[in-house]
Amino acid sequence: MPKEIALGWIDENEKHIIKISDKAWKYAELGLLEYKTSELLSKEIETHGFQLERGVAGMPTAFVASWGSGKPVIGVMGELDALAGVSQKAVPYKDPVVEGAPGHGCGHNIHGTSGMAGAIAIKTAMEEKRLPGTVKFYGCPAEETLVGKVFMVRDGLFDGVDACLSHHPSSANTAGTGSSNAMNSVKFHFYGKTAHAAGDPENGISALDAVELMSNGVNFMREHIIEKARVHYVTEVGGGQPNVVPAYARTWFYVRAPEREQVEYIYDWVLQIADGADKMARTTHEVEFLTGCYNELPNKGLSELVVGNMREIGAPVHTEEEIEFAKKMNESIPPVSKKEGLRKSERPGWEKMLDQLFDERVLDDYRAGKVGAGSTDVSDVSWVTPTIEFGTACYMLGTPGHSWQVTAQSGMSIGHKGLLFASKVIATSGLDLLTKPDRLKAVRDEWEERLAGRVYKPPIPADLAPPLDQLKKD
Numbered sequence: 001m002p003k004e005i006a007l008g009w010i011d012e013n014e015k016h017i018i019k020i021s022d023k024a025w026k027y028a029e030l031g032l033l034e035y036k037t038s039e040l041l042s043k044e045i046e047t048h049g050f051q052l053e054r055g056v057a058g059m060p061t062a063f064v065a066s067w068g069s070g071k072p073v074i075g076v077m078g079e080l081d082a083l084a085g086v087s088q089k090a091v092p093y094k095d096p097v098v099e100g101a102p103g104h105g106c107g108h109n110i111h112g113t114s115g116m117a118g119a120i121a122i123k124t125a126m127e128e129k130r131l132p133g134t135v136k137f138y139g140c141p142a143e144e145t146l147v148g149k150v151f152m153v154r155d156g157l158f159d160g161v162d163a164c165l166s167h168h169p170s171s172a173n174t175a176g177t178g179s180s181n182a183m184n185s186v187k188f189h190f191y192g193k194t195a196h197a198a199g200d201p202e203n204g205i206s207a208l209d210a211v212e213l214m215s216n217g218v219n220f221m222r223e224h225i226i227e228k229a230r231v232h233y234v235t236e237v238g239g240g241q242p243n244v245v246p247a248y249a250r251t252w253f254y255v256r257a258p259e260r261e262q263v264e265y266i267y268d269w270v271l272q273i274a275d276g277a278d279k280m281a282r283t284t285h286e287v288e289f290l291t292g293c294y295n296e297l298p299n300k301g302l303s304e305l306v307v308g309n310m311r312e313i314g315a316p317v318h319t320e321e322e323i324e325f326a327k328k329m330n331e332s333i334p335p336v337s338k339k340e341g342l343r344k345s346e347r348p349g350w351e352k353m354l355d356q357l358f359d360e361r362v363l364d365d366y367r368a369g370k371v372g373a374g375s376t377d378v379s380d381v382s383w384v385t386p387t388i389e390f391g392t393a394c395y396m397l398g399t400p401g402h403s404w405q406v407t408a409q410s411g412m413s414i415g416h417k418g419l420l421f422a423s424k425v426i427a428t429s430g431l432d433l434l435t436k437p438d439r440l441k442a443v444r445d446e447w448e449e450r451l452a453g454r455v456y457k458p459p460i461p462a463d464l465a466p467p468l469d470q471l472k473k474d
């Protein structure tokens, strides 16, 4: 059976898969700078006979690895980037490898490796059983800054894919049909004129005034937009010193909402407010569009397929040693944060889980119709091909997102368990899609129905280049 071959390959290569994940964990490179991680994963998959396209969509660290030919085409995604400031050793108390350095605080070392291992396992079974079709593994940079997949989708790299699988480390084994917020990320550069702020303020034009007026305008707008929208901003540059009227100021906005068209509506209003700020402060301004993304289009067919495979494989259980590690780490998580985290997760039975360390169940879909506040560029893929991003338990309950606790667990056996389980779920689900045309057709029919005739229009301008130097800016 193809599935047994794939699972057998993962079991035999367990140590090697973990080694790759741990290497990526050590590299811990920020978005668009994942040179070593990209090379690690792309070279590894190349040794298994995949054809490599490197540096795709204008990003040196993005790649596509393909094996096989013809239909169906199954995509698997793997993310590469780490987060700033969450460097941490694989120990249950806060102890950075390098203070303030990046770390895998979102577990993307596991994300990238589970996808790669799953894709190789699918290929191993396809080769041995001479199954028709193509498997593609996508090395996706800069998820945290919502860049990688948005540019890859815009440049057509997911065209012709029949369905796409993705795994994200989590504290639950779950493949839900919830969604995420669509978003725009944009900077406003305001220009004025310096003057002595006491001596001749009448000759000055304050760029900071424009930033403040814009913020005020947006805060008045808030009352009249849909409740579920989220608009947040930071003033990046507000001037030098009080006795000089600032000639330059800069503010950075995120606009989020459950549907892409709602983001566009609110964003258009924000642009008008920036024009208004110019009128009031007599400044001029430039808009720097950084990136945008869609809301996730869920797929019940894919959710059921993945959950079915999770149950068949069986979710990992934890050893005494891992329980001891978790107990120690639990001391760093205030009970109130754990409670609120569990409440927010809305997982079934959360009220009784306050004293529990792990959730080892495989959960039925409990997020149907719900929209998470965050945003992900996986969503953009979901508008061009049926897509699911499922979670496996790589962390203990109550682990805060983007934290040193995530980094720690992503580099030791608790994370490794979730990694191997996820690789198996990707392999078996991919093989189901390759070998069960009825299942794939149902998934695609559902996707068409949810699209309801809407066509994906890239949220980023056609000529926008990936912000390769964004992380080096002031």
Ligand SMILES: [Zn+2]
Pocket: 106, 107, 108, 143, 168
């Ligand atoms: Zn993530």
